[in-house]
Amino acid sequence: MRIDERWAFFIDLDGTLVELVGHPEHAELTAAGRRALTALEAGADSAVAVISGRSIASVDRLLEPLQLPVAGLHGTERRGADGQVHRAPPAAEELIARARLELGQLAAAHRGILLEDKGSALAVHYRGAQEMEPEIRALTERLAAESAGALEVQPGKRVYELRPAGFDKGRAVAAFLEEAPFAGRRPVCLGDDLTDEDAFRAVLERGGHAIKVGAGLTTAQWRLPDPAAVIAWLAGERVAYPADKEET
Template identity: 35%
Template sequence: MQDWKEEYPLHGTKASQLNQATSARSRVEQLLLKPTPIGLFLDIDGTLLDMALTPSTVHVPPGLAELLGIVATRLSGALAIVTGRPIAEADELLRPMKFIAAGVHGAEMRTTATGEITPLTPSFSPALLRDIRIAAISIPGAVTEDKGTGIALHYRLAPELRDSLLITLETLMPKYPGQFTICEGRKVVEILPVGFSKGRALRKLASLPEFANRVPVMIGDDIADLDAFRAAETMGGFGLKVAGENFSKNEASFTGPADVLGWLTNLRKVL
């Protein structure tokens, strides 16, 4: 346990000098030093991986999957991926490892690492899909990603498209009442089934046997992760932000994905 303290001199800093984010990270580290069992919930893009121009061009750091596998083993399986990506895409990025996971913001789920992926909501109607695709085509520069149980319209290649995308999608809501909701992310607008969120997904995963009697810790970088942070906190846990386009370094617990990976590397030493 001493190694953690040596590698994180944060613990010797006066509490009055710590901002709220640093304090939350410090409190999680103190729990691990006791040790207190935690359950770890991880976003992918912007949290474990640096953002890229398109979802298909992300770079996966060497050894990431193996690192997560070691941490999951030492947590007795209490590690879950909570992502906006489909679970199959997450598996491809983290192969050969597979983990308990919630994909498409909780619209699909895998409740055991070796289990099947289960869609929790029917696919959008053909009419809605057609109208969404027509809307995307009408705005050159937007990249459409069909997730099966959701649609993402990426505008990282043309950041000025945000307002046009939102206005266009909002015009569809009266035509399809109660069928979808709009969720903003990092240079992306997602169309999701009503009632699904990362917070709901985290609460469901936290009820699994692997996470029983553990303090939930969610790490994420996006606006969509806020609901998961709140869910973890209402269960006595923590939401740790990663700095980037949505959270400043002053309010974040981690400076970026490299900081998260460094933390996970040290985490495996104290578990």
């Protein structure tokens, strides 16, 4: 499948446009990636949005000087093409504070665990301590269960995240598609993680295309192997292949 600039594009960042690294602050968008995004935004009449687990501020820092529509924190906050920012009602401060304390204690006690404090969401990365996965999963699930429905757990690649309940990337995509310049276009989503499957389902329900980046089971029809291939695809230099086939 080749790119069509008449589509509306929804693109994940970490693991999709940029390589996964040990600490999110160390991630970098390559010069080729920045050129591809800039050209795509111009060619697609600005119908290009980033959907990310990062905050909007973090996305802006990574893409600078580009400033695109963004769904941050898995849709908990969303900035439309008009610049208006929509935010979820904050979870009870005491719940977040308690979770921050307990998860911080766990991270401090075990080398290789990183607590990423996103303000209204908390992500526990265990890429350097994979043996701790059961304990991290159990703790985040307990904190969510004790929140009376205010918080939920989102698993990802070597990470568990506590975030406000009732928001996901699929809902963020649906909201964008109600607004200019996305409305009326065929949606296309690229992502690499479990959180992107919600967005994949949203675009497929609307007759769009979903592209899985990397290996793994997926609802997407298409696949690209890594961020370098994504950038080449966005630049029109390569083709996505069916998700159920090996690349040749």
